[in-house]
Amino acid sequence: MKPLPSVIDFTQLLAALVKMKHYSVAVSVFSKMCSCSIPVNIITYNTAINCCCHFKRVDCGFALLAAIFKRGFVPDVVTYTTLLRGLISQDKFLEAELMFKNLLKCNQIQPNAVIFNTIINGQCKTGNTSQAMMLLRYMEKKGCMPNVVNYNTVIDSLSKDRLVDDALGLLAEMSDRGIQPDVVTYSSLIQGLCNLNRWDDITQLLKDMGRHKISPNKHTYSILVDAHARDGKVKDAEYLIELMIQRGQPPDVVTYSALMDGYCLRGELDKALAVLRTMTSEGILPDSQTYNILINGYCKKMKVDTAIHLLEEMPLKGLTPTIETYSTILDGLLRTRRLDEAHKFYKKMLNQGVKLNVVTCRILLHGLCWNGLVGEAMSMFHNMESCGLVPDIHIYSILIHGLFKDSKVDKARNLFHNLLLKGLQPSVKTYTIMIHGFCQEGLLEEAYKILLEMEEHNCLPTEATYNILIRGCFKNKMYDGGCLLIDDMVAHGFKADASTASIVFDLLQLKDQDPALLALQKKFMP
DNA sequence: TCCTCCTCGA
Numbered sequence: 001m002k003p004l005p006s007v008i009d010f011t012q013l014l015a016a017l018v019k020m021k022h023y024s025v026a027v028s029v030f031s032k033m034c035s036c037s038i039p040v041n042i043i044t045y046n047t048a049i050n051c052c053c054h055f056k057r058v059d060c061g062f063a064l065l066a067a068i069f070k071r072g073f074v075p076d077v078v079t080y081t082t083l084l085r086g087l088i089s090q091d092k093f094l095e096a097e098l099m100f101k102n103l104l105k106c107n108q109i110q111p112n113a114v115i116f117n118t119i120i121n122g123q124c125k126t127g128n129t130s131q132a133m134m135l136l137r138y139m140e141k142k143g144c145m146p147n148v149v150n151y152n153t154v155i156d157s158l159s160k161d162r163l164v165d166d167a168l169g170l171l172a173e174m175s176d177r178g179i180q181p182d183v184v185t186y187s188s189l190i191q192g193l194c195n196l197n198r199w200d201d202i203t204q205l206l207k208d209m210g211r212h213k214i215s216p217n218k219h220t221y222s223i224l225v226d227a228h229a230r231d232g233k234v235k236d237a238e239y240l241i242e243l244m245i246q247r248g249q250p251p252d253v254v255t256y257s258a259l260m261d262g263y264c265l266r267g268e269l270d271k272a273l274a275v276l277r278t279m280t281s282e283g284i285l286p287d288s289q290t291y292n293i294l295i296n297g298y299c300k301k302m303k304v305d306t307a308i309h310l311l312e313e314m315p316l317k318g319l320t321p322t323i324e325t326y327s328t329i330l331d332g333l334l335r336t337r338r339l340d341e342a343h344k345f346y347k348k349m350l351n352q353g354v355k356l357n358v359v360t361c362r363i364l365l366h367g368l369c370w371n372g373l374v375g376e377a378m379s380m381f382h383n384m385e386s387c388g389l390v391p392d393i394h395i396y397s398i399l400i401h402g403l404f405k406d407s408k409v410d411k412a413r414n415l416f417h418n419l420l421l422k423g424l425q426p427s428v429k430t431y432t433i434m435i436h437g438f439c440q441e442g443l444l445e446e447a448y449k450i451l452l453e454m455e456e457h458n459c460l461p462t463e464a465t466y467n468i469l470i471r472g473c474f475k476n477k478m479y480d481g482g483c484l485l486i487d488d489m490v491a492h493g494f495k496a497d498a499s500t501a502s503i504v505f506d507l508l509q510l511k512d513q514d515p516a517l518l519a520l521q522k523k524f525m526p
Numbered sequence: 527t528c529c530t531c532c533t534c535g536a
Contacts, residue, residue, distance in 0.1 A: 076528090077529080124531095150530080155531090159532095221533085223532080225534095288535085322535085329536095
C-alpha cells in the first residue's frame with residue numbers, strides 16, 4: 001500500500017493469473033481493483049476482457065468495452081482482437097467477421113497482423129481456407145505485411161484440407177519474400193504430408209529444416225509419433241520417442257497418448273496399458289483424452305466392462321470424463337447389444353448435465369439402427385432439431401441405411417430427397433448406401449440412376465460402389481448390365497479384381513449352372 | 527503490462 005504499486009504491477013498480476021488459467025480469480029481481482037479505485041488503464045481492461053473470453057463470457061467482455069468508453073479510455077486494436085477471438089471461440093464467426101468489417105470501414109483501428117490473423121484463423125477453422133487465403137492477400141493491399149504466423153495459419157489449414165502442395169507453394173512464397181519459416185510452419189507441413197503417407201517428402205522437409213537450422217520440437221515429434229503409430233509402425237514410434245529424449249525434447253502427454261492410440265489400433269491393449277504406466281512413472285500425468293483413447297481401445301475390442309472400469313477410475317485421478325468418454329462407452333454398449341445398460345447409461349449421462357452434440361447423436365442413431373430400432377432412431381432424429389442440433393450427412397446416411405435394412409424403401413427415398421432439399425451434399429457413403437438399398441430391393445434401375453447422379457455431382461464412386469451394383473445386376477440376372485458396369489469401372493481406372501470376380505464366383509456356387517454365368521466365369525476366373 | 531499459428535480422443 002505504501003507506496004501503491006503502479007498500474008503496470010497490477011496489470012502484471014492479472015496477466016500472471018491469466019497465464020495460470022485462473023480466469024475467474026482474475027476477473028474478481030479486477031473488479032476489486034475497480035471498486036478500490038486502484039489505477040487501471042486500457043491494457044488492464046484488455047487483460048480483463050481476455051479473461052471473460054476464456055471464461056466463455058464474451059457478453060461480459062462487451063460490458064467491459066462499454067465501461068472503457070464510459071471512463072474515457074480508448075479501445076485499441078488489442079481490445080478488438082480479444083473480443084473478436086472471444087466471439088469466434090463461441091462459434092459466432094459471422095458476428096466477428098461483421099464486426100471486423102465495420103471496424104475497418106469506420107477506420108476505428110489500424111489493423112495489424114494479429115487482428116488479421118484472428119479472422120484468418122476463424123475462416124480456416126470454419127472450413128473457409130480459400131477465403132483465408134484471400135484475406136492473406138487483402139491485408140497486404142491494406143499495407144499490412146503478412147508475417148510468419150499469418151502464413152502458418154493458412155499453411156496449417158491447407159495441410160489439414162489435404163492440399164499440401166498448395167501449402168508447399170506458400171512455403172516457397174515465404175522464402176521468396178524473405179519471411180523465414182519456423183518450426184510451426186514445418187510441423188504443419190509435415191502433418192499434412194503424414195496424412196497422405198508421403199514419407200519421402202517428409203524426409204526431404206526434415207532435411208530442409210536442418211539446412212535452415214530449425215530443430216523439430218515436441219509438436220513436430222508428436223506429429224511424427226502419431227503418424228507412425230497410426231500406420232501401425234509402433235516400433236518406429238517408440239524409436240522416435242527415444243530420439244526425443246536424446247535430443248532434449250522429452251515426450252509429453254500428447255506424445256504418449258499418440259503412441260497408446262497406435263497400440264490400441266493394433267488391438268495390443270496390454271502394451272497400451274504399459275505405456276500408461278511408463279508415462280505415469282516418468283511423472284507425466286494422463287489426461288481425459290489419454291483415458292478416452294484407452295477406453296476406445298477396449299470398447300472396439302468389445303471389452304466394454306473394462307472400459308467402464310476405466311471410466312470409474314477417472315475421478316480418482318482427478319479427471320472429469322468428457323462427452324467423448326461417455327459417447328465411446330455408449331457406442332460400446334450399443335454395439336454389444338446391451339440395450340438396457342445403454343439406456344441407463346444415457347439417462348445417467350444426461351442427469352450429470354452432459355450436453356449432447358451431433359457426434360453423440362450419430363452414435364445413438366447408429367446404435368438404435370444396429371439394434372433394429374429404426375422407428376426410435378427416426379423419432380430421435382426429429383427431436384434433434386428442437387435441441388438445436390443440425391443433422392449432418394453422416395446422420396442421414398446412418399438413417400437411410402437403417403430404413404433400407406428394415407425394408408422401408410419409401411421412407412429411405414424420402415429422407416434422401418430431404419437431405420438434398422436441405423442443401424446437404426451426399427457423401428460417397430450416402431450414395432453407396434442408396435445403391436445398396438435399391439439393389440437389395442431389386443430396384444436396379446433406381447440404383448443405376450444414383451450412380452449417374454453421383455457422377456453428375458462430381459462424386460467419384462469407389463470400387464465398392466461398383467461391386468455392389470454389379471452384384472445387384474448379377475443377382476437379378478441382368479448379366480449384360482453387370483458386364484457393362486465392369487467395363488465402366490475399368491474405364492474409370494478401377495481394376496475388376498478379386499472382389500468383382502468373387503461376386504461371379506459366389507453366384508456360380510449358389511445358382512444353377514446358368515449359361516450366362518458360365519460365360520462370365522470364363523471371363524473372370526483364372 | 528494485453529491480443530494471432532502447430533501435436534493425441536467418440
